[in-house]
Amino acid sequence: MKKTAPTLLIGVDFGLPHFDADLVELGLLAKTAGLHPVARLTCKRKAPDAALFVGTGKADEIKALALLHGAVEVLFDQALSPAQQRNLERHIGLPVNDRTLLILEIFGQRARSHEGKLQVELARQQYLSTRLVRRWSHLERQSGGIGMRGGPGETQIELDKRMIQDSIKRIKERLIKVKRQRHTQRRQRDRRDTFNISLVGYTNAGKSTLFNALVKARAYAADQLFATLDTTTRQLYLGEAGRSVSLSDTVGFIRDLPHGLVEAFQATLQEATDADLLIHVVDASNSDFPEQMAEVQKVLLEIGSDQVPQLLVFNKIDALDGSNYPLHMQDQYELDGNPVPRVFLSAQSGLGLSVLRTVLSDIVKTALPVVLVPETDPRDIDREYEGDMP
Structure with a gap:
């Protein structure tokens, strides 16, 4: 997610009552994060497409619209699964992000206190932990030879997962200490x-x-x-x-x-x-x-x-x-x-x-x-x- 990047906003109406047909809130969130919305597109579906969230035809339309307006990033108003995000990026040829990552980005920019920064980092690490396969897709999985079960891609993914999980564990431990500190402050106020x-x-x-x-x-x-x-x-x-x-x-x-x-x-x-x-x-x-x-x-x-x-x-x-x-x-x-x-x-x-x-x-x-x-x-x-x- 690049700041000031020309961004295409996408919303999918699944028949829910709170659907923002004009993508007003998503546009405000994008601007808050420093992005520059250049066009908006909405569509209707009964249910998300398992592979591309919006289906092949609509994905082609998004690709053409992004090219027309010079968008360098596509932003969805709904949460995407790791597979849907990966498939959309391959199909459209541009970075694709969702509402969840956008809010995490804003929180990361705005957190000032030690506690706030810890909380944002925890949420970010938890989000990234489900998308590690995208970060190492350039590493092929190879097999062959006696005892060979996987290639360098699989090894790197496992290493990265372990690093992420260790980081999450450390952040949670630090947050427990901060939570105890806040509890002590509240007890002092209660005593008064x-x-x-x-x-x-x-x-x-x-x-x-x-x-x-x-x-x-x-x-x-x-x-x-x-x-x-x-x-x-x-x-x-x-x-x-x-x-x-x-x-x-x-x-x-x-x-x-x-x-x-x-x-x-x-x-x-x-x-x-x-x-x-x-x-x-x-x-x-x-x-x-x-x-x-x-x-x-x-x-x-x-x-x-x-x-x-x-x-x-x-x-x-x-x-x-x-x-x-x-x-x-x-x-x-x-x-x-x-x-x-x-x-x-x-x-x-x-x-x-x-x-x-x-x-x-x-x-x-x-x-x-x-x-x-x-x-x-x-x-x-x-x-x-x-x-x-x-």
């Missing part, structure tokens, strides 16, 4: 009777912007996918509750998040699992927000956070037109059949932040006794727990 809140939501919903607005932090925030990968925790002072709470900004979720990434980022997502409250941030200006919310709920279920109480925050209301603008800044929304409190706001402009603070104060006062905090405790001078800091 801290109420823990985690921001979750679809990528680019505005979590980091909201985080910065609430705690006056300087966490990186931008109008792009996966702007934040490393969990950052600060203390948020709620005057009406008479106490501070712990607020964590976590990595955003996305449709078809690779399972390996969910496993690899278990330590980071543990902040959401151990939270007393999840603030589920939703991009209210995105017409696909119901599907995005469903994807978030699916990942929360997978990491064991589905039973943690939620507060919905519909962000970016400043981008809504008059007909879609909320009548009230606070109401309830039915989520998975249950009524969940909802607040409307704009983290960018600050509209509705006072309502959110009031709602959070009410929740905290119900859960914990009021503790008088001296007025000299400034809410913008907080301790930050980031990456593998002690």
